[in-house]
Amino acid sequence: MPVKPVRSRNVVQPQDYKEAVALERKRQAELQLQSRWFNARERLIGGDYDAWAAQVHDRKIQEATEKGKHEMMGAEMRQNDRIACILDERQRKDKRNLQKAISDFRQAFQKPESRREFDLSDPLALRKDMPARVSDQDVSCTVSGLQKFMGEDLSARERKKAQEEQNREWALEQQRMWSDALADHRSAEDAFTKTRLEFDQTAMHLQKLELATKRTVCAAVKDFNKNQILEVAERRRRERRQEEEDNMAEIANMLQSDFLSENPQQAAIPLGSHRVVPDRWKGLNKEQLEEIRLIQKQQIHEKQRLQEEEKQRDFDLDRQRIQAARANLLFERQQQRLSRELRRAMDNKNLQLAREHKDMQDYLKEQVYTNYPTAQYFTQFNTTSK
Incomplete structure (x- = not known):
């Protein structure tokens, strides 16, 4: 007799995999069938919940996309407002710096003490003034003071030369100060012009972007309005042609009508031969009256x-x-x-x-129904699809 091979309990055979796969397939089919049968709402209503869920998902994606577009447009608008605020703030800051530089220049190089006419309005002029006579060579002695007489001015040449030298020094100093002020002013204007050009270039770039967007929108609106105008013109042309055809048909019908041709049958109406239309009736003859x-x-x-x-x-x-x-x-x-x-x-x-x-x-209460079912008895129903 042939000896049957003994299968070890710890060795997994290919048949075991097949049986496990078959059992798992049956178990999944049983679970799906139970989910459909035991779901009272789906069984009674019969709705396709997967399709509804897909539609809801697509609707949510669409709403999220629209929300993202609106947020992106809002962010772009906020960015443009922020850039405009920054440019405005820079312009105000440069203006303040320029005013401050001008004020510092005036305080540093245009003081009242450095003016040529300051001695006329100096509040300390009396304290700084020299005495009436210091010596015989004092140049401050005037004719009215009787301190110096005609012909006694022996240092007139030196005094005149010193005055000319002083005037030349004052003129050179004023030229040097004016050149420095012009250079500072020119450098400040160059910095301001450079900054203003940068701001203008940024504003022009933003304006170009805005004009391009407006141009695109205007082109789309223009095409839409053009299509609308063409549609309206075509519709009016068809209506005009239809109206002309109706008018021609009405004129032809009126010319060929029984009213103008005086047909005696025009007074008859479908309600009966004994009834006529009053405004079309031509009167009765003798045969009709006798009848x-x-x-x-x-x-x-x-x-x-x-x-x-x-x-x-x-x-x-x-x-x-x-x-x-x-x-x-x-x-x-x-x-x-x-x-x-x-x-x-x-x-x-x-x-x-x-x-x-x-x-x-x-009889039923005393003889038959003596063993009532427990809760365990009712839990065995609706557990499988069989």
Whole structure:
């Protein structure tokens, strides 16, 4: 006899993998089926929740994209406002620096003491003034002071030469100070111009970007308005052509109408041959009048006949109504008598059934229903899809 190979308990065979995969597939299918069957909302409504979830997800993505666009536009606007504020602040700062430089220059190089006419308004002029006479060679002695007379000015040449030298020194000093002030002013203007050019270039760049954006928007609006104008013109042209065709058709119909051609059939209307349109009626002839009188006589005789028949019919109906009322009264009395008998028999039957039901309930409670199910009994239902 062939010996069957013994499978070790610790060795995993390929059949084990297949069985495990099959069991896992069945378990997943069972879980999916239970999720569909035990979900009362999906089972009753029958909605595609995956499609709804995908739509909600797409809607959220779209809203997030729109929000990102608005935030980006807001950030760009805030950046532009920040740049404008920075440029404005720099301009004010440069203006303050220039004013401060001018004020410092005036305080440093344009003091009242350095002016040529300062001695005329010097508040300490009396303290700085020399005495009336220091010596015989004092140049401050005037003619009215009787300190020096004509012909006694022996140092006039030296004094004049000293005055000329002093004037030359003052002129050179003023030229040097003016050159330094001009150089400082020129350097300050160059720095201010350079800064202003940088600000202008930045503003021009921003203005170009804004003009490009406006140009694009204006082009799109222009194309849209152009398309709208073309559509309106085409629609008006079709309406005008349709109106012209309608007018031509109306004119042709009026020319070929029965009213202008005086057709006698134009006064007839679909409601009856005896009815006509008053504004189109041309009058009756003798044949029509005789026919109308004959029809009126026939209608009178017919009406009299119908009245006689209606009287006879009403008389027959009254007689039948009286007979039916009498028969109904007799039938109702018989029905009431039968109803009382049936009610009496039904009451007896119900009483008997109530007694039998009470006896059955007592029997079930005392003999049959002695072992009531516990909560563990109800938990075994709705656990699988089988």
